[in-house]
Amino acid sequence: MLAACGCSNETPDTETDVTSGEPAFYPIDFCIVTGNDFDEEGTNMVPFTYEHDGITIKFCCKPCLPKFKKNPSKYLVILEEELEALSNESSNEG
Numbered sequence: 001m002l003a004a005c006g007c008s009n010e011t012p013d014t015e016t017d018v019t020s021g022e023p024a025f026y027p028i029d030f031c032i033v034t035g036n037d038f039d040e041e042g043t044n045m046v047p048f049t050y051e052h053d054g055i056t057i058k059f060c061c062k063p064c065l066p067k068f069k070k071n072p073s074k075y076l077v078i079l080e081e082e083l084e085a086l087s088n089e090s091s092n093e094g
Contacts, residue, residue: 024049024056026038026049026056026058027082027083027086028058028079028082028083028086030060031058031059031060031061031064032057032059032068032075032076032078032079032082033059033060033064033067033068033075034059034060034064036060038058038060045060045061046061046062047059047060047061048060048061048062048064048065050065050068052068052072052076055076055079057075057079
């Protein structure tokens with residue numbers, strides 16, 4: 001998708017649960033800030049998980065968090081659209 005936008009391979013802080021045990025299910029497969037795929041091969045991205053108003057959000061890396069915090073509504077719209085699309089896909093398959 002998009003190239004890494006200022007993302008680094010720094011290790012996550014303790015405020016993230018991304019490295020503790022089994023990774024939690026996350027419905028979309030890309031970062032809502034950069035558009036980077038989480039499973040993109042050849043990258044050293046360390047996904048970062050953050051909870052915003054009770055919603056768990058997964059970023060491709062910790063540097064995406066300040067970008068998200070600057071304008072959360074901009075990125076939450078992307079998440080809502082993706083979740084709605086996934087919901088429509090699953091209801092059409094059933």
